Amino acid sequence: MMRGPPLPAPHSPTVVAALERAAQLGTGGLLLVDRHEREEALDFAALRALAERTAGGLQALGVRPGDRVALVLPTGRDFLAAFFGAQLAGAVPVPLYPPVRLGRLADYHASTAAMVTAARARLVLADGRTQRLLGEVARLARMDLGVREVASLPAGSFQPVAVEAGALGVIQFSSGSTSAPKPVGLTHGNLVAQLETLRQYVAPGGETPVGVSWLPLYHDMGLIGALLSAVYLPGKLVLLSPQDFLVQPALWLRALSRHKGVISPAPNFAYALCLKRVKDEELDGVDLSGWSLALNGAEPVSVEVLRRFSARFARWGLRPDALVPVYGLSEASLAVTFSPRRATPRALPVDAQVLAAEGRLEPGSRELASVGCAVHGVELCIRDEAGVELPPGRVGRVHVRGPSVMQGYDGLAEATAEVLRDGWLDTGDLGFEHEGELFLYGRAKDVLVLRGANRAPQEFEEALDGLVGVRPGCAVALGHVPEGAEGEELLLLVEALEESPEDLEAQVRAAVAARTQVTPGEVVLLAPGTLPRTSSGKLRRREALRQYLAGTLSPPRPVNALTVGAELARSAAGYLRSRLT
């Protein structure tokens, strides 16, 4: 059991109250940066005024407290107006991701409509650009108030609404433990508890560190960890768009330097992307010495990437102690563990095979990064499949309890009961405790985390449908971090027919890339019958990964009278042994 320090009471009962407080204090504020590094300031009083105007418009449309309002908006003023406007009107904002470029528009429409329906949104707020792409979503999801542009909401005077701590403050989507994204319902109380937890870590002495974030605002780390956190402190936050960062990662580092950013979180892939794509000449005059909290979370942390990032950017003043591995998940609002501030991230060399095969800790050559200790107000324990708590050094499912843990998946009692028992959230992540710190190693749930995004395995497996040479329905998609890799990669274990084409592996890669726009890290072709199955014939993904990592994944032995006889003899012997002991 790991227990964080007690959490002091939040200074505001709701996010709405926190925004009110920030507007009155008059410190901090937001700075929106575009890809040409033009900047637009928005202080919290202006943000509050913007939100009030939107809230009035929503009320004029007929939006009532408790109604859900989906937001399909890029990072910018419209998003901010819509998010805080919905909250001010007592409604529940549901941020969803905007359409991707050149993506598969039909898939986008279907998944967005499914999320709008699951969250029971009455309305989708968009901007001029995204609205044009949402007609099909409106047709599929049939929201009674349709799709509206934030800029053209009706004018209406805002009627103040009492928002309680127990009311839902946001619905964010999580891939959860199975494929379909599930709506995670977080109350205002959950949110402010999380924000107070973050404050204890980032501003223990009451100072307000400058934040910089390019993270998407439809994701917990960007929305709660960066935006809401800035409102709660209140502090200064420099906001860039995720797309601008992807195109030119140096924008992130330059913004940190220009604004003397102290805290900036990002998933592991972002650090790897900077190593690959930032050119020295883009960092002329850049000074990263003020960046003391480079939080690394939302996907597996690679020790190798941490070291290389530290070494490369030390030239621009990056402190060796800046990189801080963390762990959290949307069902817990965000943070679960944070690494203590220390000279360099802690790496533990383990034997990966023993860890995979036997679930216990043995010294070895594979380095795992510590993700740290339980944060304020959080309790954490590791349990086996039967729910029994495991001692340190044993791998099991990570369970979390605390004031930021969600109420449940919105409207999904059964799915909620699967993961929430007696206030304990089963995260579906696998890990072990060692010297009071958490180390993660794999997942019990069938979810891949690629570049910070949760992806369902079915997406990749279905891409192989109809491919000649693949045994139909006999492939599994898994995420894991290969030794020496920069992050989690897609591993495909595929049963191939004997008469399969010679270039089947290349065909598998091409089919997956075309359908999902993810390039597989490794494709392994297997003999028919190799993948482990349940007694009812369902493929067992995690077991397949465990066997693969332990080096024990092998084709079934040919069955003949002799092997059947040997099996019978073995099981008879086993039966006898069980009777004798």
Added chain:
Amino acid sequence: MTDAAEVQARIIHILRSEAQVDGDIQAGSDLLRDLQLDSMSLTVLMVGLEDHYRVRLDGEDAVGVATVADLAALVVRKSAEPQP
């Protein structure tokens, strides 16, 4: 007037220098199937073209775009439209 051959050369340049695509790139190369561009490379490519040619390429424009030549044709068509 923007011409398709020049746009194709620009596409290939962006793919090689920014998206780290090695190997053969032809006018007929399928962006997804042959070049196996991931979502990030596609973003880099689209924004690179938008910046260079001062056009906007939306998701709905991309319907029917499969190859390097298709994309070049789209950019040519967009840059001939009056600017918003």
